[in-house]
Amino acid sequence: MGEYTGRVVLITGASGGLGTAVTRAFAEAGAEVAAVSRTGSEISADLTRPEEAARAVEAVRTRFGRLDVLLHLAGGFDGGTAVAETTDLVWNRMFGLNVNSAFYTARATLPVMTAAGYGRIVAIGSKTAVEPVATLAAYGASKAALVALMRTIALEGKRAGITANVVLPSVIDTPANRAAEPAADSSRWVQPESIARLLLWLASEAAADVNGAVIPIYGRV
Numbered sequence: 257m258g259e260y261t262g263r264v265v266l267i268t269g270a271s272g273g274l275g276t277a278v279t280r281a282f283a284e285a286g287a288e289v290a291a292v293s294r295t296g297s298e299i300s301a302d303l304t305r306p307e308e309a310a311r312a313v314e315a316v317r318t319r320f321g322r323l324d325v326l327l328h329l330a331g332g333f334d335g336g337t338a339v340a341e342t343t344d345l346v347w348n349r350m351f352g353l354n355v356n357s358a359f360y361t362a363r364a365t366l367p368v369m370t371a372a373g374y375g376r377i378v379a380i381g382s383k384t385a386v387e388p389v390a391t392l393a394a395y396g397a398s399k400a401a402l403v404a405l406m407r408t409i410a411l412e413g414k415r416a417g418i419t420a421n422v423v424l425p426s427v428i429d430t431p432a433n434r435a436a437e438p439a440a441d442s443s444r445w446v447q448p449e450s451i452a453r454l455l456l457w458l459a460s461e462a463a464a465d466v467n468g469a470v471i472p473i474y475g476r477v
Contacts, residue, residue: 258286259460264320265289266313268303268361269330271296273430274380277448278327281456290316293330303330304352309360313368323368325459328358328379331399335392347394354398355405362409366418375418376459379406380451383426383474399424403470410468419467421458425451426477446475 265282269275270291283289291297292312301312316323332353334346358379369375384392385399402422409420427433429445454473457463 258284259456260285260287263287263324264316264322265325265327265459266292266316266323266361266365267327267329268292268357269328269380272329273432274428274448274451275329278329278452278455281449281452282327282459285456287325288320290320303357303361306360306363309357310364313361313364317368322372323365324372324374325376326362326365326369326378327455327459328361328377330357330361331380333395335395337391339393342394350394350398351401354395355401358402358405362405362420366409366413369413369418370416373417375413375416376463377406377409377413377418377420378455378458379420379422381406381422381424381470383424383472383477385422385424386470386472407468407470414467419458419464421463421466421469421471423451423454423458424470424472424474426474429475444476446473446477450475 265287267279270279271293279289279291292299292301294302299312299315301308303309334350379402381402382399384396385403388396406420406422413420425446427445429442429447434442
């Protein structure tokens, strides 16, 4: 019997480098894990589309009869140009992947948690949400909007027993990031397992008094 035995945990972005570590950690803790991503997971959904986010949440509720924890790991990165050169495509893509996906998924999840009088929501943001970086306007602004969304959910959900928090990593040590920055010292980056351990605590009973928190996890970058 693990700490999460009997709990149903929905993990978005479950097939990514971080998602794999988080899914494994919660499964080992005894949770019933519902993994969602565009491809490579038991539930396939494009969470930037409201109807698909709602369908994914309903599939979890139908299968398990409950939904205790939402871990929103889904997102994306694009950038490298100044604001004056940032295209509409990049701007809209970043807000779609990093804000709209969280909004649509949380909007579908909250009624289920409210009816149960219990819920934990944790989203993965980015250090750039609070420390902007030149040439990353679209990415940073979308992650800052995600912080505002999570803090608003925290205010609205507290009377229903729902907490919402957001974690801000710097660069995460994933295969994709190693491939993108082959010359970097990845040993200084944040390990996925470190983030998974933090999420295990934030989604637990022990963290009931932590709500609306914006938590840095920067590694040694």
